[in-house]
Amino acid sequence: MSLADQVRTAVSAVTDPELRRPIGDIDMVRQITVEDGTAHVWIVLTIVGCPAAQRIEQDVRDAAASVAGITDVIVEVGVMTPFERRALTAKLRDGRAARQMPFGPDSLTRVILVTSGKGGVGKSTVTANLAVALAQQGLRVGLVDADVHGFSIPGLLGIPAGTQPTRIDDMMLPPVAHDVKAVSIGMFLREENPSSRGAGPCCTAP
Template identity: 50%
Template sequence: MTSSTPPEDDRVARIHDALSGVMDPEIHRPLTELGMVDSVEVDADGTARVQVLVTIEGCPMRDRIERETAEATATVPGLSRVEVSTRAMSEEQRRELTTRLRQGRRQIPFNQPGSLTRIFAISSGKGGVGKSTVTANLAAAMAADGLRVGVIDADIHGFSMPGMFGIDDQPTKVSDLLMPPEAHGVAVMSIGMFVPEGQAVVWRGPKMHRAIEQFASDVFWGDLDVLLLDLPPGTGDVAISVAQLLPSAQMVVVTTPQQSASGVAERVGSLSTSTEQEIAGVVENMAGLTLPDGSVMDVFGTGGGDRVAQALGRSVGHDVPVLGRVGLDPALREGADQGVPLVVSRPDSPTALALRGIARSLVRKPRGLGGMKLPLTVTRH
């Protein structure tokens, strides 16, 4: 950082203090902490000139950064005018920023000692049970409650998260680190952001494993409270890869009341026995259609969630809860098609309230270090 202002002029220092409250919209850290305030000068007539570095030339957040920088600078007394300019970082500056964000490590941050991020792998035995819709709404509900939430679309062949969140932008690339796009307060990463519309992803197991590994390690997620993974249906390569790459992930099994769907879901949940993953619970989706007269039609039958929870409980040797039941609601499908989760567009509807209740039950336990092994060093004097 440079300044042509005489050192006795404390307005430059005050401007830096003011800019410490301006956050990068993608990285969610102060510009001053990231080294993005390139220069601050104050002329004799009181004009403040601030230059800010943006990550790339086509930074989608450039206008917002300039506006918030100008607003923060203008709060400093004794200035007659504020001018803010931006320029793209050099390749060397981007590498320095990447190193700062990685904190010198190229590893999966959620596996580091002291990580407080809860990880939930949302799974189902078969397609068509609404797993992805449930994932999107749980994430948006958690974000609406003030949590920092990320979603990895681990359904490589059947990705759907960009559409469900209404995201058209690609991730911003800073050196070899990606900044995930955000919508409805949720950071989202999906292979669908890199594939032309209508093009299939024809990948086998090892390549899908690598993609999920990169989404976990080469994306700057920041300090998340919750990370959700939308898994493909079944017990294939991706489910095993997630268990290997993110061993602390807890499984959430989505089923419908239908007998055949719940039977398949039991097999998915039993995967946790082999991978030693904890099962957070079961979500019963499409649990009845409310008719205009207020009565409920059980289109897919009843009891599927309870059957799955009981079977999984016998498999793992302890009770597995039914986290909640979500009714069959056309508005839930409409929200997914429009890119606005129902918990955002109609948060007080019965279906949204059920989803919000499930989200809160998953994160009810306060985030903390209880039960975690922490590195300790004993120094004797």
């Protein structure tokens, strides 16, 4: 295996933190050349301004540098074309229709609703801990914080303020924390909106 092939193998194994798939499997790795110990790696991101851009670039740089014989790494970053994004979303859906009911009789998806008629009883805390515990057992978990005024799930999961889901054409990718995909009303409100400050966990009923 040539040095360039070894670099490609290492780089292809880097995981996209949002898609949680190796970038080699989702066609994000382009040309790779090696000259005098310097690896020149071309990759493409899904969208302009991808929130995970810096992390992916650094992980690619580290992966390439880990190959014996590589003394320097140059990473060039581009963006997928609309055609490439459509191909990617089709691959991520595994051939499933874009609009598909996920809760049908043949679905493995189960919904757990945490709610209460009283505030301040720990709904958000229970929800966050339950979601993380299920994820640690190997289940694929998504969490929806549907409270309009008291959303606190992002803070409980440690998701930085201002984080929003990533949009790839008609597909929305929620932020991931502790292996839990999380979406909150607070992610869609502008910072200057008074309601976006939240009223604390007492009102949260995801």
